[in-house]
Amino acid sequence: MYKYRNLVEAIQDASRLKDKGIIFIQDKNTDVFVSYEQLYKRAKRVLYILQSKGLTAGRELIFQIQDNEQFIYVFWACLLGGIIPVPVSVGNNVEHKLKPLRIWNILHKPALVIDLEMFDDLQKVGNQNDLHHVFGNIKENTIYIEDIFKCDTNDLPSEEGAIFEPLQDDIAFIQYSSGSTGNPKGVTLTHNNLIANITAVAYEVEMSCKDSFISWLPLTHDMGMIGAHLTPLLNHMNQCIMATQLFIRMPTLWLKKATEYKVSVLLSPNFGYQYYLSHFSPVLGENLDLSACRLVFNGAEPISYELCNEFLDTMEQYGLKRESMFTVYGMAEASVAVAFPKAGEVFKTVFIDRRNAGMGDTVLEVNPDNRNAIGFVEEGHAVDFCMLRVCDAWDIPVDDRVIGEIQIRGANVTSGYYNNPDANEKLFTKDGWVKTGDLGFLRDGRLVVTGRIKDIIFVNGQNFYPHDIERVLEGLEEIQTGRVVATSISDSRTKTESIVIFVLFKKSSSAFL
Structure with missing residues (x-):
């Protein structure tokens, strides 16, 4: 097989193979093959x-x-x-x-x-x-x-x-x-x-030995180790491994190296693209050439469709194709990958009414300009050797377009947590599927991930996703992307939750208020 x-x-x-291997990017001017x-x-x-x-x-x-x-x-x-x-x-x-x-x-x-x-x-x-x-x-x-x-x-x-x-x-x-x-x-x-x-x-x-990878992710991360190291090695591709702290210090070096080595595959969670853009300017874009890049993997955390578009809009003039953005779903319990869209397609965004976005709700698709619209990216179908389903609170599969917990099983899926029977008891359903703890729905068989079950905030009869609140606030001119966190506090007396917002704001308190 x-x-x-x-x-x-x-x-x-x-x-x-003597001509294929790893380029370790250790500093601005220090690469080791x-x-x-x-x-x-x-x-x-x-x-x-x-x-x-x-x-x-x-x-x-x-x-x-x-x-x-x-x-x-x-x-x-x-x-x-x-x-x-x-x-x-x-x-x-x-x-x-x-x-x-x-x-x-x-x-x-x-x-x-x-x-x-x-x-x-x-x-x-x-x-x-x-x-x-x-x-x-x-x-x-x-x-x-x-x-x-x-x-x-x-x-x-x-x-x-x-x-x-x-x-x-x-x-x-x-x-x-x-x-x-x-x-x-x-x-x-x-x-x-x-x-x-x-x-x-x-x-x-459709990877081939002609493909090549670049990643700044830590090797302790599943996308960094399995996605960016083991995958190219097993498929006889060249790979560039950039030190994570070097990316944090010099994020624009990432795509300069992608240009230098004519890399065809980029990998990063949502954060990496946002962090890169926050340090990028047209002056730093001189001599960038991303025309060789055919896949821009985006996964491992909630994916912002706005950020995907911003990254593509900014990098398009340097040869990056719109169909390169590859929004994926995965987790360590699945080794790395669970669901992929079709390669070569422009990524798809689905807008639903945020008032019908809780467990068991049937989603209502709306226009992007609807005041209650919340957007999510499609993350495709289950990859080979892996199965996924969406279930209700009793682990019973739900219909298309109904929000439930995403569950997985297959040859790539773990047999459990190491030496941890208590955690394993909570990990599996009675019929052997792994409970991911993620919410989502299937749309014509393609997965849309909406958030984490444990992160949902329930206030006044409504469900709120923290990342949805954060995106709305990041739309304000005064608040920088990645500088706001939404969470909740519970009142044991009234049995209610309240939304709490943390903002990193470096101007005066009067400007904030």
């Missing part, structure tokens, strides 16, 4: 080090690695040795920094890979939060980056590790979300899950 049985076979096949042949060789040498440190197949390895090139070598070393990678984003606040410690207690027999400076910082944060008792065990099972890469990523031993041949249903890696609140839930992803989804993605958009 698939080209490969597991990811080990995939990297071994790709290693035949690593062929898939070099990646395979270096990963085997890193595996030798991991195995010499006592790591064996089935052990979990928590990643706290900032450098993308180092991250990729260690990731593939784990896959080649049957070690289970557990990528965790590096923290920039206390809650984020505590996350790997919380994950440590969930895993069976974990180890940690981290640099010396970050380990000292992690230990300090742990001690300040009464977690010093766990550090004895952690320190004994920590591998320092400095012990793997002595001077640089080329400074590796000549010895190679022993390769483990995984079965299709063996765990490939565990995907934790980037959030810091609540108890961490790790999505278990097998080799079969990943290969099924990557195969479907490539088929849906």
Whole structure:
């Protein structure tokens, strides 16, 4: 059914290619090309080090690695040795920094890979939060980056590790979300899950080895790792991986590099396009050429049709085609992709009456200029090897154009959260479908996602989506895009909710009022 049985076979096949690989964009003037042949060789040498440190197949390895090139070598070393990678984003606040410690207690027999400076910082944060008792065990099972890469990523031993041949249903890696609140839930992803989804993605958009990718997303993110790294590797394409912090510092470098390398596929959540536009000016657009770009993936968070149009309007003069905007739906529980529109079509916007936008409502389509209109993008049909349905509160499928919870199942869908039976009990329906927690409806078989169930605000008998409120407020001249958050507070006495708006406003209070 698939080209490969597991990811080990995939990297071994790709290693035949000396002219295809990864361009690591490390700084404005520093790009490093690593062929898939070099990646395979270096990963085997890193595996030798991991195995010499006592790591064996089935052990979990928590990643706290900032450098993308180092991250990729260690990731593939784990896959080649049957070690289970557990990528965790590096923290920039206390809650984020505590996350790997919380994950440590969930895993069976974990180890940690981290640099010396970050380990000292992690230990300090742990001690300040009464977690010093766990550090004895952690320190004994920590591998320092400095012990793997002595001077640089080329400074590796000549010895190679022993390769483990995984079965299709063996765990490939565990995907934790980037959030810091609540108890961490790790999505278990097998080799079969990943290969099924990557195969479907490539088929849906007719990918070929002539395509090339660029992404600034963290490798701890499903779109960054699976969408922007594994997908091009398995399909023998070139890929550009831009450091996330570099994108934050210099967002316009993103499309300059896309121009330089004639990239055909961009990937980003809605935020990335907004952030890019907020720093762009025509002067910075000199020499941009996006005519090679045929797909602009937009997913992973609520998609703004206004922003899609603004990005296309701005970039059209630099050769970007309107049909390139590719509005998609996915999640870590599905590996990465759930629903895609048809490639090569201009994205579609559906306007419905916001007064009929709650669970169980039959949507009423209206004109865009209707005062009650709220717009959503179509996100297409289920990709191959994945099924989706829309259900009511009792998990019974609803009719076309009725809003309900989106549920999924298929070869790409996880078997559950790692070592978390309580969360798994809530994840699945009685007939085995994953409950996504997202609301939406089918429109002639094409999915329209409207929001998160838990985010809906219920006031005076009406449902409000926070992102709808935020978009309305962002339409005001005084409020910048991305500087407003809508939420609610509950009154336990009256059993009612009230809408609360947080605005980042840097002018005077009199100007705000």
